Amino acid sequence: MSEIVPPEVRPKPVVPAKPSHVSQPPTSMHSSQGSGVGGQGSGGGSALLGYIGIDTIIEQMRKKTMKTGFDFNIMIVGQSGLGKSTLVNTLFKSQVSRKSSGWSRDEKIPKTVEIKSVSHVIEEGGVKMKLTVVDTPGFGDQINNENCWEPISKYINEQYEKFLKEEVNIARKKRIPDTRVHCCLYFISPTGHSLRQLDIEFMKHLSRVVNIIPVIAKSDTLTLEEKNEFKQRVRKELEMCGVEFYPQKEFDDDMEDKSDNDKIREAMPFAVVGSDKEYQVNGKRVLGRKTAWGVVEVENPNHCEFAQLRDFLIRSHLQDLKEVTHNIHYETYRAKRLNDNGGLHPIPTSAPNGTQESNL
Numbered sequence: 001m002s003e004i005v006p007p008e009v010r011p012k013p014v015v016p017a018k019p020s021h022v023s024q025p026p027t028s029m030h031s032s033q034g035s036g037v038g039g040q041g042s043g044g045g046s047a048l049l050g051y052i053g054i055d056t057i058i059e060q061m062r063k064k065t066m067k068t069g070f071d072f073n074i075m076i077v078g079q080s081g082l083g084k085s086t087l088v089n090t091l092f093k094s095q096v097s098r099k100s101s102g103w104s105r106d107e108k109i110p111k112t113v114e115i116k117s118v119s120h121v122i123e124e125g126g127v128k129m130k131l132t133v134v135d136t137p138g139f140g141d142q143i144n145n146e147n148c149w150e151p152i153s154k155y156i157n158e159q160y161e162k163f164l165k166e167e168v169n170i171a172r173k174k175r176i177p178d179t180r181v182h183c184c185l186y187f188i189s190p191t192g193h194s195l196r197q198l199d200i201e202f203m204k205h206l207s208r209v210v211n212i213i214p215v216i217a218k219s220d221t222l223t224l225e226e227k228n229e230f231k232q233r234v235r236k237e238l239e240m241c242g243v244e245f246y247p248q249k250e251f252d253d254d255m256e257d258k259s260d261n262d263k264i265r266e267a268m269p270f271a272v273v274g275s276d277k278e279y280q281v282n283g284k285r286v287l288g289r290k291t292a293w294g295v296v297e298v299e300n301p302n303h304c305e306f307a308q309l310r311d312f313l314i315r316s317h318l319q320d321l322k323e324v325t326h327n328i329h330y331e332t333y334r335a336k337r338l339n340d341n342g343g344l345h346p347i348p349t350s351a352p353n354g355t356q357e358s359n360l
Contacts, residue, residue, distance in 0.1 A: 069121075069128035071178045072318060073159075075210070077136045077152065077202070078187025082217035087185075087274030088133055090287060090298060091310055095276075096120050096133050115155050117179075134181060149202045156181050156209050160333040180330060182321045183246070183313065184210045187217040188234065188269060192226045195237050203243045209329055211246035211321055213313070214238070219271030219304050220289060220296045227271050234269055245269075247317065251324055260316075270309040273298055 076084040089095055096118065119132045136152060159179045166176040186203055188195065203212050214234065219227055238245065245268065252258040278285045279295045288295040297303045313321075 066127055068175065069130060071130050071132075072322070073132040073134065073179060073182050075134040075136070075152075075156075075181045075184040076187065077184060078217065079189060082187040082189060083274045084185075084187055084217070085135065086276055087187075087215075087217070087272060087306075089276045090274040090306070091313065092122060092131060094120070094122055096122070096131055115151065132179065145198055148198070149205050152202075153205060153209060156206070157333060160209075160330055161337070163330065164334055164337060180325055181210050182325045184212050186212055186214045188214055190216050190218050190221050190230070190271075192222055192230050194233055200237065200241050200243065203238065203245070204241060207244050209333070211324055211329070212243075213246050214269035215309060216269050216271040218273065220273050220291075222271070231269060231271060246321065246324070248324075251328065264312055267305065267308060270305040270312075272306045272309055273304040274306070 074088070076088055078084050115134060115136055117132055117134045119130060121128055121130050123129075134155070159181060163176060163178065163180055166173060184206060186199070186206075188199060203214065206212055216222075216227070216230065216234070222230060247261040247264060249258075249261075249265075252261055273289060273296055275287050275289045275296075275298050277287065277289075279288050279290055281288070281295055281297060286295070286300075287298040289298075290296075298306050301307050
């Protein structure tokens with residue numbers, strides 16, 4: 001009697017392993033089809049048979065974005081002597097203000113508002129960002145300050161116009177240069193009393209076209225009680241005058257955003273101190289301002305709110321500032337411009353004479 005040989009057992013196909021750098025998400029499939037014979041009902045879910053790789057899309061986007069880099073354009077506005085340039089240098093821990101472009105503090109303040117922009121490429125952790133600082137020296141210092149916000153408003157709208165003209169070109173650039181102002185830091189003098197009428201009028205006009213973030217400069221000149229009372233007074237005055245500062249309530253996407261942004265709105269305006277000088281404190285080198293009674297540490301939350309401003313501006317809301325600029329402020333300008341002119345005709349691809357571009 002011949003021996004019976006059992007049939008060969010074939011191994012099951014091996015499911016491709018997920019890359020080691022990708023964390024394992026829950027795998028499921030949701031059907032949107034109606035139920036049928038032997039089919040699954042609408043909205044049902046079932047476990048995937050193995051790893052597909054959908055979650056790597058985020059990594060693909062990250063790699064592509066890191067290659068192209070980021071743009072961020074910040075405008076600083078306020079009267080002379082409030083440390084605007086110093087604070088921006090402190091925010092980005094590098095010499096990014098107009099001082100690094102040959103500006104001297106001894107220069108005479110111009111009779112009209114003079115706007116200067118300085119661009120730098122800064123890199124951290126392999127991420128490159130083209131940072132443009134738009135400075136408005138001596139704003140509001142003239143004898144006649146009537147409509148003195150108009151040059152600022154004009155500059156902001158000119159950047160929207162540049163972007164719009166690039167968009168309507170037949171042969172558009174693969175990546176349109178973005179010079180639109182994403183954020184305007186408005187520096188409030190630490191008087192401890194109330195806002196100047198000029199401050200209110202400026203923010204009221206500019207909040208319609210740009211993201212305004214008010215900050216109290218040189219807050220170390222105020223006591224804790226004076227600082228808290230001044231912050232509450234500023235918030236109340238801005239609300240009474242209908243001035244909307246970023247983040248605007250109507251732009252909260254969901255309840256989580258609303259909860260996070262409510263905490264930020266309650267803390268604003270941030271009372272800050274800027275310094276690009278280091279001092280030795282408890283064996284550590286810290287950025288600060290030296291006084292007769294000690295060192296005011298810039299990044300110490302017990303001394304000022306600089307760390308809150310930096311985290312809000314750079315670490316949590318930088319991308320949202322850009323999106324609100326594009327989706328709200330720019331779209332508002334674009335719609336009005338196209339409605340007023342019945343549409344824009346495509347313009348030649350060559351840049352007109354007199355156009356200046358910064359090569360980094």
